[in-house]
Amino acid sequence: MNSDVHTIARETIEDLALKQKTPSWTKDLRLASWEAYLQTPFPTTRDENWRRTVIESLDLSTLKALEFAPSTSGADKSFPACFQSVIKHFSQANSTLSGICYQGNGRPGYIELSDEAKSKGVIFCDIETALANHADLLQPYLAKRNASKENGKFALLTGALFNCGLFLYVPKNVELKSPFVSGIGISTCANTSGDFGGAIFPRLIVVAEPESNVSLVHLTGSADTAGDNDCRSLPASLSASMVDVFVSDGANVSFVELSQFAQNVYAIGTVHNEVARDGKFTAVNVALGGKQVKSDIYTHLQAQGAASEILGIVLGSHDEHYSFNTIQEHNAPDTKSDINFRVALKDNASSVYQGVIKVDKCAQKTDAYQSNKNLLLGAGAKADSIPRLEILADDVKCSHGATVGPVDPEQLFYLASRGLPEKIAEELIVLGFFKKVLDKLTVDGAADWLVEAVSQKIDDSGYCA
Amino acid sequence: MTSREPILVIKDLHVAVEDKQILKGVNLTINKGEVHALMGRNGSGKSTLGYTLMGHPRYHITQGKVLFKGKDLSEMTADERARAGMYLAFQYPVAIPGVSVSNFLRASVKAVRGQDVPVKEFRKELKEHLTKLGVKEDFLSRYVNDGFSGGEKKRLEILQMALMKPQMALLDETDSGLDIDALKTVSAGITALAGPEMGILLITHYQRILNYVTPQFVHVMQDGQIVLSGSGELAHKLEAEGYDFVTKEPAVATQSRT
Ligand SMILES: Nc1ncnc2c1ncn2[C@@H]1O[C@H](COP(=O)(O)OP(=O)(O)O)[C@@H](O)[C@H]1O
Ligand SMILES: [Mg+2]
Numbered sequence: 001m002n003s004d005v006h007t008i009a010r011e012t013i014e015d016l017a018l019k020q021k022t023p024s025w026t027k028d029l030r031l032a033s034w035e036a037y038l039q040t041p042f043p044t045t046r047d048e049n050w051r052r053t054v055i056e057s058l059d060l061s062t063l064k065a066l067e068f069a070p071s072t073s074g075a076d077k078s079f080p081a082c083f084q085s086v087i088k089h090f091s092q093a094n095s096t097l098s099g100i101c102y103q104g105n106g107r108p109g110y111i112e113l114s115d116e117a118k119s120k121g122v123i124f125c126d127i128e129t130a131l132a133n134h135a136d137l138l139q140p141y142l143a144k145r146n147a148s149k150e151n152g153k154f155a156l157l158t159g160a161l162f163n164c165g166l167f168l169y170v171p172k173n174v175e176l177k178s179p180f181v182s183g184i185g186i187s188t189c190a191n192t193s194g195d196f197g198g199a200i201f202p203r204l205i206v207v208a209e210p211e212s213n214v215s216l217v218h219l220t221g222s223a224d225t226a227g228d229n230d231c232r233s234l235p236a237s238l239s240a241s242m243v244d245v246f247v248s249d250g251a252n253v254s255f256v257e258l259s260q261f262a263q264n265v266y267a268i269g270t271v272h273n274e275v276a277r278d279g280k281f282t283a284v285n286v287a288l289g290g291k292q293v294k295s296d297i298y299t300h301l302q303a304q305g306a307a308s309e310i311l312g313i314v315l316g317s318h319d320e321h322y323s324f325n326t327i328q329e330h331n332a333p334d335t336k337s338d339i340n341f342r343v344a345l346k347d348n349a350s351s352v353y354q355g356v357i358k359v360d361k362c363a364q365k366t367d368a369y370q371s372n373k374n375l376l377l378g379a380g381a382k383a384d385s386i387p388r389l390e391i392l393a394d395d396v397k398c399s400h401g402a403t404v405g406p407v408d409p410e411q412l413f414y415l416a417s418r419g420l421p422e423k424i425a426e427e428l429i430v431l432g433f434f435k436k437v438l439d440k441l442t443v444d445g446a447a448d449w450l451v452e453a454v455s456q457k458i459d460d461s462g463y464c465a
Numbered sequence: 466m467t468s469r470e471p472i473l474v475i476k477d478l479h480v481a482v483e484d485k486q487i488l489k490g491v492n493l494t495i496n497k498g499e500v501h502a503l504m505g506r507n508g509s510g511k512s513t514l515g516y517t518l519m520g521h522p523r524y525h526i527t528q529g530k531v532l533f534k535g536k537d538l539s540e541m542t543a544d545e546r547a548r549a550g551m552y553l554a555f556q557y558p559v560a561i562p563g564v565s566v567s568n569f570l571r572a573s574v575k576a577v578r579g580q581d582v583p584v585k586e587f588r589k590e591l592k593e594h595l596t597k598l599g600v601k602e603d604f605l606s607r608y609v610n611d612g613f614s615g616g617e618k619k620r621l622e623i624l625q626m627a628l629m630k631p632q633m634a635l636l637d638e639t640d641s642g643l644d645i646d647a648l649k650t651v652s653a654g655i656t657a658l659a660g661p662e663m664g665i666l667l668i669t670h671y672q673r674i675l676n677y678v679t680p681q682f683v684h685v686m687q688d689g690q691i692v693l694s695g696s697g698e699l700a701h702k703l704e705a706e707g708y709d710f711v712t713k714e715p716a717v718a719t720q721s722r723t
């Protein structure tokens with residue numbers, strides 16, 4: 001039923017493509033990625049991009065791709081607690097959500113679309129349904145980077161095997177105030193059978209046509225546990241995801257993402273955000289768990305007036321490792337990018353942040369900002385911050401800054417003098433450290449939800465538990 | 466007048482920071498209901514005394530001891546001291562970005578009182594204090610001391626003192642950086658909180674605040690020692706003549722009770 005990842009042959013992909021009611025080009029698309037995958041060597045820690053990410057220990061032959069059923073409306077709404085909490089927060093802050101999509105392996109998928117979104121011609125569905133019903137519309141967006149080798153081995157695997165994911169399409173001039181909420185949950189603890197871990201390959205495509213305005217909240221992670229120790233001895237599992245966001249002229253997209261995997265999961269993500277003339281892209285990436293969590297986030301500012309703001313929040317504990325690489329590409333004049341990554345590490349958790357600002361020769365008047373702050377809470381915690389500037393234009397404003405260190409002892413003393421024991425004081429300071437970044441979010445309900453998720457991880461109670 | 470029951474007893478206190486000796490034998494007793502002023506030039510060691518009494522981990526007692534309500538303070542961490550009723554209003558209050566004043570106050574009140582205060586009750590209590598201190602309610606949603614003016618910082622220190630109801634308050638230059646109206650409000654706040662069960666050590670290097678909060682005892686610190694002690698009158702003499710005469714008079718190793 002679930003297929004071995006490592007023994008995947010041409011036929012497996014042909015089967016996968018056949019099984020779905022999808023046009024024949026999807027088979028070619030998957031195969032092209034598969035072939036590129038075969039030609040791409042497995043990464044090692046010597047690769048600059050993979051510093052400290054211990055990936056050699058991941059044996060693909062121990063993985064089976066998990067199965068997802070297409071989403072239907074009216075399906076079972078008994079979501080895992082963490083997804084319930086997302087719905088609760090955003091429903092409280094917004095009268096009606098624009099849409100809800102939930103996918104979990106071994107359970108029916110759920111989909112719901114508001115009347116407003118429907119009447120305005122919005123498409124919001126899982127990727128398989130999109131291939132069956134909106135293939136022509138989806139094709140160019142899906143194909144654009146599906147087999148691109150620069151994304152590396154894991155994204156290519158996703159390109160070949162994607163088995164869950166999302167298509168959100170917002171037509172021209174459509175503005176939706178309340179967010180779309182999506183979740184992909186895997187049960188890596190319960191569903192690992194014997195020596196095999198589970199693998200998922202989410203593929204997300206967001207298209208905002210000119211002058212549209214939309215926000216998407218996406219939760220991904222282990223639905224059956226969060227951040228605790230129980231899963232560490234279980235077989236390794238994998239989430240390899242690939243996200244492409246297309247922000248057209250004058251469109252405005254907000255993307256709020258929280259990932260929280262159990263400690264037997266390698267979570268590897270590749271994100272491309274493409275912003276056209278006067279488009280605005282805002283994102284927050286919150287990472288709260290996993291064995292090795294790695295994300296490459298590319299922002300391509302393609303035309304004059306394009307702007308992006310990307311916030312990152314990482315809270316690591318135990319032996320978790322996080323690796324975030326952000327690439328801010330200014331490919332046109334008068335573009336603005338802003339990156340703000342905040343990392344706090346407990347126990348022996350570690351993090352490497354690599355931030356690249358690339359300014360093309362033509363991209364005069366670029367305004368690029370990058371900040372990465374790291375708080376080391378645990379005695380064994382480690383953080384590296386590596387900025388890189390590749391600036392070919394001569395009239396630009398670029399600045400970057402990084403800090404790594406423990407919580408300020410003067411802050412701790414101030415709070416202690418108000419009766420707060422060190423642990424509580426530290427939690428308060430760390431939440432504040434994140435809150436300063438979350439304040440920039442404009443999606444109603446997002447900041448509250450994320451603060452709650454973060455505070456549950458800080459005091460070790462776990463988010464989904 | 467006062468019950469003469471000591472709340473804070475400092476005996477031959479020597480304190481060092483990173484091997485630098487700063488306090489060199491401080492003796493001082495504060496009884497319940499007493500207000501003491503500690504004056505002295507910048508750099509004489511006043512804040513060091515405040516930090517040490519509150520339990521800042523960087524300040525080490527190298528000799529002597531401090532008894533708070535009869536208990537040796539060296540055994541207690543800063544948060545334990547706070548919960549036992551010690552309070553320090555900081556000369557330079559620390560900013561905690563991202564932590565709202567209301568969350569912070571709730572957490573500290575919960576810690577000090579040992580139990581959660583019902584939200585409604587707490588709101589009401591807060592509102593009363595805010596009105597008295599002349600601060601707007603949006604103060605509560607701002608981040609602790611983050612971008613606060615000098616006056617706002619000092620008001621927050623007094624607000625916290627009002628909520629924590631300490632038995633021993635160390636007020637370190639709570640008057641500095643305040644305009645006259647703010648000074649009056651803050652002084653009124655201090656006076657309102659003072660009571661027969663409480664001891665106050667008012668650290669200042671100006672006499673100004675002493676026009677509004679009247680100390681029974683005034684001490685002058687110089688080079689890590691109290692070199693002169695006297696009644697409230699001493700403050701006026703210091704105001705008129707400056708600190709210069711202190712150096713000329715022999716050190717008086719007096720206790721405040723004399
Ligand atoms: N944390 C510290 N590290 C080094 N020196 C200090 C520290 N705190 C105080 N000092 C020194 O101790 C002396 C007394 O300082 P302080 O107690 O702040 O005086 P005051 O409050 O009377 O102005 C000064 O010489 C000051 O430089
Ligand atoms: Mg001082």
